[in-house]
Amino acid sequence: MNVSNYTRMSGKTAAGSVEALRHKIDQSCPCERPDDLNLARHLLFDHVIAPDQASQRAQFEAVSRAIRDKLVRQWYNTEAAYQHQNAKRVYYLSMEFLMGRSLEQNILHLGLENVVNEACNQYGLDWQEILAQEPDPGLGNGGLGRLAACLLDSLATLGYPAMGYGLRYDYGIFKQTFWNGWQCEQPDHWLERPDPWEVPRPEQAVEVHLNCSFELNRGQFRIIPNQPSILRGIPYDRPVVGYGGKTINTLRLWRAAPQNQVDFHRFSQGDFVNALSGSLGAETITRFLYPDDSTPMGRGLRFVQEYFLVACSVADAIRRFRENNNDWTQLPEKAVLQLNDTHPALAVPELLRILLDEAHLDWDTAWDITRRCLAYTNHTLLPEALEKWPQRYLKVMLPRQLELIHEINRRWREEVTARYPDDKARFKRVSLIEPRAPWKVRMAHLAIVGSHCINGVSQIHTDLLKRNVVPDFVEMLPERFVNMTNGITPRRWLLQANPGLASLITEVIGTEWITDLAQLARLKPMAADAGLAEGLRKVKDQAKRRLVDTLKRQHSLILNPDSLFDCHIKRIHEYKRQLLNALHIVNLFDRLRRNPDLDIPARTFIFAGKAAPSYRTAKLIIKFINNLGARIQSEPGVRDKLQVVFVPDYNVSVAEKILAASDVSEQISTAGYEASGTGNMKFMLNGALTIGTYDGATIEMAQSAGEENLFLFGLNAQQVAESRYWYNPRWHYENDQEARVALDLIQSGEFDGDEPGLFHPLLDILLHHGDYYMHLADLKSYMETQQSVGDFYQQPEAWAQRAWLNIAAAGPFSSDRTVQDYARDVWNVCPVEVT
Ligand code: 26Q
Numbered sequence: 001m002n003v004s005n006y007t008r009m010s011g012k013t014a015a016g017s018v019e020a021l022r023h024k025i026d027q028s029c030p031c032e033r034p035d036d037l038n039l040a041r042h043l044l045f046d047h048v049i050a051p052d053q054a055s056q057r058a059q060f061e062a063v064s065r066a067i068r069d070k071l072v073r074q075w076y077n078t079e080a081a082y083q084h085q086n087a088k089r090v091y092y093l094s095m096e097f098l099m100g101r102s103l104e105q106n107i108l109h110l111g112l113e114n115v116v117n118e119a120c121n122q123y124g125l126d127w128q129e130i131l132a133q134e135p136d137p138g139l140g141n142g143g144l145g146r147l148a149a150c151l152l153d154s155l156a157t158l159g160y161p162a163m164g165y166g167l168r169y170d171y172g173i174f175k176q177t178f179w180n181g182w183q184c185e186q187p188d189h190w191l192e193r194p195d196p197w198e199v200p201r202p203e204q205a206v207e208v209h210l211n212c213s214f215e216l217n218r219g220q221f222r223i224i225p226n227q228p229s230i231l232r233g234i235p236y237d238r239p240v241v242g243y244g245g246k247t248i249n250t251l252r253l254w255r256a257a258p259q260n261q262v263d264f265h266r267f268s269q270g271d272f273v274n275a276l277s278g279s280l281g282a283e284t285i286t287r288f289l290y291p292d293d294s295t296p297m298g299r300g301l302r303f304v305q306e307y308f309l310v311a312c313s314v315a316d317a318i319r320r321f322r323e324n325n326n327d328w329t330q331l332p333e334k335a336v337l338q339l340n341d342t343h344p345a346l347a348v349p350e351l352l353r354i355l356l357d358e359a360h361l362d363w364d365t366a367w368d369i370t371r372r373c374l375a376y377t378n379h380t381l382l383p384e385a386l387e388k389w390p391q392r393y394l395k396v397m398l399p400r401q402l403e404l405i406h407e408i409n410r411r412w413r414e415e416v417t418a419r420y421p422d423d424k425a426r427f428k429r430v431s432l433i434e435p436r437a438p439w440k441v442r443m444a445h446l447a448i449v450g451s452h453c454i455n456g457v458s459q460i461h462t463d464l465l466k467r468n469v470v471p472d473f474v475e476m477l478p479e480r481f482v483n484m485t486n487g488i489t490p491r492r493w494l495l496q497a498n499p500g501l502a503s504l505i506t507e508v509i510g511t512e513w514i515t516d517l518a519q520l521a522r523l524k525p526m527a528a529d530a531g532l533a534e535g536l537r538k539v540k541d542q543a544k545r546r547l548v549d550t551l552k553r554q555h556s557l558i559l560n561p562d563s564l565f566d567c568h569i570k571r572i573h574e575y576k577r578q579l580l581n582a583l584h585i586v587n588l589f590d591r592l593r594r595n596p597d598l599d600i601p602a603r604t605f606i607f608a609g610k611a612a613p614s615y616r617t618a619k620l621i622i623k624f625i626n627n628l629g630a631r632i633q634s635e636p637g638v639r640d641k642l643q644v645v646f647v648p649d650y651n652v653s654v655a656e657k658i659l660a661a662s663d664v665s666e667q668i669s670t671a672g673y674e675a676s677g678t679g680n681m682k683f684m685l686n687g688a689l690t691i692g693t694y695d696g697a698t699i700e701m702a703q704s705a706g707e708e709n710l711f712l713f714g715l716n717a718q719q720v721a722e723s724r725y726w727y728n729p730r731w732h733y734e735n736d737q738e739a740r741v742a743l744d745l746i747q748s749g750e751f752d753g754d755e756p757g758l759f760h761p762l763l764d765i766l767l768h769h770g771d772y773y774m775h776l777a778d779l780k781s782y783m784e785t786q787q788s789v790g791d792f793y794q795q796p797e798a799w800a801q802r803a804w805l806n807i808a809a810a811g812p813f814s815s816d817r818t819v820q821d822y823a824r825d826v827w828n829v830c831p832v833e834v835t
Helices: 015-021 023-028 039-047 056-085 103-110 113-123 127-133 143-157 264-268 277-284 299-324 328-334 347-358 363-373 391-397 399-419 424-429 443-449 459-469 471-476 490-496 499-509 517-526 530-555 578-594 616-633 652-660 679-685 698-705 717-723 729-735 737-747 760-768 775-793 796-808 815-827
Strands: 089-093 162-167 175-179 182-186 206-217 220-241 248-258 335-340 374-377 388-390 440-442 453-456 481-483 564-569 603-608 642-647 664-667 689-692
Touching (some): 056 113, 056 127, 056 220, 103 113, 113 127, 143 162, 143 815, 206 277, 206 299, 206 391, 220 299, 220 391, 248 277, 299 328, 299 391, 328 335, 328 363, 347 374, 347 399, 363 374, 363 399, 388 391, 391 399, 399 424, 459 471, 490 652, 490 679, 499 517, 499 530, 517 796, 530 652, 530 796, 564 652, 578 737, 578 775, 616 642, 616 760, 652 679, 679 689, 689 775, 689 796, 729 737, 729 760, 729 775, 775 796
Parallel strands (some): 089 162, 374 453, 453 481, 564 603, 564 664, 603 642
Antiparallel strands (some): 206 220, 388 440
């Protein structure tokens, strides 16, 4: 095997494999020469401007429209093939989709990078700048939304007839900036300029019936009971291009609009402003994405959003079914709706309502069809995150659906009573409605009873879900519970995010890994190869320098590219323990200040992630990390060895840049609290080594790579649960030097800047309020393990070998594998050949 010369990186050499799959598209829509792209035509006709005068934004739109032209025919063919074969379809219902930018991905998936390159040269376009013009659609909070995007990518790449259903929020997740180290939130008006990818389809609008109306009066969203109204859901379609461009599926996002734009009575009386108030109320429904963990304020609107998604999507799926079928009992053979968490759980009463009231089926038939069409994925065990909606919301807005929920509950509890006649406590536990005022509907119970399949997202999560959260349901319906470990798409997270490493891998094992990630296992026997070690070192080094340049240009952050990049990038939450990482850094600061000659490798700690606007502790943790970074920067003996940066406004595009440059991946959640994680997999695939706890899918990564090839530490989930009763953080303060050093330094005001006592709430959490997430219990073993990480980094060959062993073991964490598991065990669907 020739493993020499890994160093000459030629960008995306993997494109060769797409070439073969392109011939069909080329026949009808040739795209071999730059002129075939018709860039100038788009600039002239869409923007009425000459190429040399167009702004970069206009250039971005023109290139995107030109690329869209190249995919529409196959997009159309895909739908035609599904129609023609009357194929069973997967509908993925999600309140969130974090798709990332589209232009580069679509070019890559269509194999058009050479043509686009030439076109850019011809017109003198700055490619990187054009790519940067595209807003990163932030239609999600984090893992759940990104998982939806990875699954859609795999569904299209594998040729499954699938569609994503979501909401077209005018405003995505807020933009994050820092002011004096504090998180500030800015609105994300991502649709301010026309989006070249979306296709509005007003002719396919659906009606949503509610028993109330909405009004926007002096900025207040109001629900007016007993005034039935009809909303319009207008679909906006976005192409989901499978790798190779054969299958192009659709992400359909709904926008809310009023049925009647104006109140004609008011209008004719000259009250023009108020004549529009109802219409503004309707449009408010898809105005913005709710941030995770937000305050109860305005939650009623979130409920309406959830129903709106469900009503539009179920109606749309059923209309499509009815176009080719007239036997309602065939619905489960033709459609399966996957519920991404309980957010779309109202699909249960909604589908049942249609089958009863519109198809006029009897209860047993309608209920059987409903259950066989629906499946539910759980993403969290945190009790505060399990959705419950006040029954009065349903009473006011959806009385018929509430009636159905009561009947579902009655029948379900009858089944439970039949099996456990005297178990009153169980009867209360399994109810779909909390058995006390204010009578909330338990959405997880509704989703479980209404689905034929319920899954967790990693083995440990599924086990804990079954054992601790819904054991009564598992006893009654054991066969419905399955595990579907999450995955990530290797196209975006390796091929696109890390072209250097992608090319290196392709030079060694060819391009097959792009659509069959298990091929990476072929790298295992070569993991100790000196040429490969050198190759990895070089691509990492280049990626680090690229990140350093970007952060300098965009945020004036100055990083040392020759240091170890230790990355903790994810939403800020106490269970994810950014604070544990910070306590380690405080200790390093202390040690280096005492002894600047300490023999440890220079380290840059890179944080990124947003805190929910109402989550005060999370925001204080951000402020603490920023102050810590600033304090270290001001200490001459320390700053050459240690650096802390917080990269603002974490999103998919930022993740792509950081991952490629990472050496160490922080996956240090309190064991038992991270359902799966998917960032952990992205790091593994990009050749970073993991320091982590026995939690989520990190456990499965360790099983795949060999536990000795990760740096695992700390209490496991069982130990966390068992020690809760007697855990005493004070004991650690009194007995562990690491805890004492860190807490004393924070207490001393070392990091307070000019705001004394600023971080007392963090000390309170750790020392006086019981340290719920057990930072202090794990600090000692975390620090010891971090010491081994640092020592090991001093042996570059051994480090590279271990990184390769991790890459070689990443195959099972492809979302292609996840999708195939769902297709076989949950959806019972097959791929469809598109010609
Ligand atoms: C609920 C009600 C009102 C407003 C917001 C929400 C809300 C929104 C988003 C609740 C939860 C979420 C997101 C949860 C999430 O991202 N969970 C993550 O899912 C990943 C994919 O399965 C897992 O890998 C992560 O472990 C899990 O934390």
